[in-house]
Every structure is written in C-alpha cells, then in structure tokens.
Amino acid sequence: MAQSTERLRRYLEDELGECRSEDVERRLDELGTLEAALGTAQVGAELDVLSALSNETRYTLVRVLVGAREELCVCELHAVVDVTESGLSHALSALVDAGLVEGRKDGRWKKYRATNRAVALVTVLDGSVSPDE
Amino acid sequence: MAQSTERLRRYLEDELGECRSEDVERRLDELGTLEAALGTAQVGAELDVLSALSNETRYTLVRVLVGAREELCVCELHAVVDVTESGLSHALSALVDAGLVEGRKDGRWKKYRATNRAVALVTVLDGSVSPDE
DNA sequence: CTATTAATTGAAGAAACATTCAACCTAAGC
DNA sequence: GCTTAGGTTGAATGTTTCTTCAATTAATAG
Incomplete structure (x- = not known):
C-alpha cells in the first residue's frame, strides 16, 4: 500500500459518476484486502x-x-x-x-x-x- | 551438458561394480536426454x-x-x-x-x-x- | 490550439545476483 | 597416520536487474 490517492479519486469519479472521500477510502480498503489476502510470510x-x-x-x-x-x-x-x-x-x-x-x-x-x-x-x-x- | 567425465566413471564403477567406456557414454546419453526432454525454446x-x-x-x-x-x-x-x-x-x-x-x-x-x-x-x-x- | 492528466519509454546509478577461485571439511584408501 | 577424492563454503568480481528521473506520447478538457 502506498502513494497519492488523487488520481484514484478522479478515477472513481469517472467510474461512479460521483465520489466522496469515503468512496476512496472504501476502494483503498478493498485493494488493501486483496494485497493482504495471503500473509506476508506466505x-x-x-x-x-x-x-x-x-x-x-x-x-x-x-x-x-x-x-x-x-x-x-x-x-x-x-x-x-x-x-x-x-x-x-x-x-x-x-x-x-x-x-x-x-x-x-x-x-x-x-x-x-x-x-x-x-x-x-x-x-x-x-x-x-x-x-x- | 559439460565437463569432465572422470568422476562419473568412478561413480558408475561404484554403482555397477564395473564400468566400461560405453557405460559412461550411455549414462551421459540418458542425462542428455533428460536435459533436452523439453526444447530449449520451451x-x-x-x-x-x-x-x-x-x-x-x-x-x-x-x-x-x-x-x-x-x-x-x-x-x-x-x-x-x-x-x-x-x-x-x-x-x-x-x-x-x-x-x-x-x-x-x-x-x-x-x-x-x-x-x-x-x-x-x-x-x-x-x-x-x-x-x- | 493549449494545457493538463494518465501512462509509457529510455538512460543511468544503485542494488542484487551468479559465478569463480581458493580454502576447507569429510570419508575412503593405502 | 597420510593422501586422495567428492563436495561445500566464503569472499571477490563481473554481470544482470531494479528503480528512479526526465522526457515523451496520447487522450481529454478548456
């Protein structure tokens, strides 16, 4: 997980029509979950x-x-x-x-x-x- | 495929009890076949x-x-x-x-x-x- | 047309890797 | 014991591979 979320916000605006802070938060969460699906050790x-x-x-x-x-x-x-x-x-x-x-x-x-x-x-x-x- | 076959000869002598030149040749062939089993491209x-x-x-x-x-x-x-x-x-x-x-x-x-x-x-x-x- | 944004490309310095040489350990043979 | 042979280890070097910066392309917005 890392870096600027500005572009992601604009992307979600494009995809969803609108985009509030919590939408960005939620998407970042989903992506984080995907990344962590297996442990770091694995x-x-x-x-x-x-x-x-x-x-x-x-x-x-x-x-x-x-x-x-x-x-x-x-x-x-x-x-x-x-x-x-x-x-x-x-x-x-x-x-x-x-x-x-x-x-x-x-x-x-x-x-x-x-x-x-x-x-x-x-x-x-x-x-x-x-x-x- | 490469390198000195001396040690291999001694190893085969150990394994087979005896070892002629053709035994070494044959084993090298078998190993070569294993190595080439799939093409180089693959x-x-x-x-x-x-x-x-x-x-x-x-x-x-x-x-x-x-x-x-x-x-x-x-x-x-x-x-x-x-x-x-x-x-x-x-x-x-x-x-x-x-x-x-x-x-x-x-x-x-x-x-x-x-x-x-x-x-x-x-x-x-x-x-x-x-x-x- | 100009400006801005998303993304890619190439070049260059930094970091990681693979291969070798030399020294070493261990097991057998004498 | 000593010597030889099979194999491993560590350090050093030469090569790849990453990562970044800067410049660039392509698409949209104004």
Missing part, C-alpha cells in the same frame, strides 16, 4: 521459491531431477549443467533452501532428488507455458 | 515467466490481479505497490511480455487483468508452498 516464501527457480542453471537441475524420477549424484548433475563444481554446489544449496530439492549423503557420494513441490511447479509450467514467446 | 519461455514473477513488486501485482478477478486500473494498482509510477509501468510491461497480464486502454485510463497462466501459477504456488520457511 508471499515471502513463494518469492523465495520463484527466485530459486528463475535461473537457468538451477531450473535445469530441477527439470532434470523431476524428469529422472530418482535421485542423482552430484557428479551426474555436473554433466548436465555448465558451471564449476562450486557453482553446482551453490545452486543445489539454493534449491534445498527453497524446498525444491533434497540431498542425502551416501558414502563418499552425495545424491539429490526433486521434492513434490518441484514436481508440481514444473508440471504447471509445462502445462501453461507454450514455447512461442 | 525452457527459455518458462524461465522468462519465472523471472517475471520472481520480484516482489511484480508478484504482488499478479497476486492482486488474480485475486481481484477483474481488470484494475493502473491508478488502482499504484495504491498497492510501493514504487513510482514509472516503476509500476515497467513492472506491468514485464508481466505483459511474460504473458501473465493483459492490458487494455479505456479512454484515458489503462486497465490490466491477469491471464489464465497467471491464475494457474498462483494457484499452484499457494497450494505447494507453506509459509514456515
């Missing part, structure tokens, strides 16, 4: 997930792990993305933080797999985004 | 959508428009986010490019509404992300 968490996904390296890793339907070793994932070992580790760590991937140590190897959240998101993206744009 | 488009959403201002706008279930005037949206008019315009333009929002001019006002794609994505995010993280 929105913050969703933004974290989106930020984690919106990077080519990380998104590729998620896609591959979702597609694999099984856990993959870091050394296998390294064959799939074009970053250093360190970069790969940073990427996986960000995905773990976002709850998109889970890691497990297995002897001297470390394996990662996609979470249900990752599967759900990738599925929707595939379904609602067509390549021609 | 992945690029999905990344564009994710990048558009992964910003507080833009995500808030999408959430409000999805929640409103009707078109809202720029001057109304301005009451909801904390950026300049110019910033708001840039944000809306990015959302249009990503196919998350559609704009329509109405006299001297301009109105935006959420697309189906936006509704689908917000719905899944709400469903799969819980606030406590």
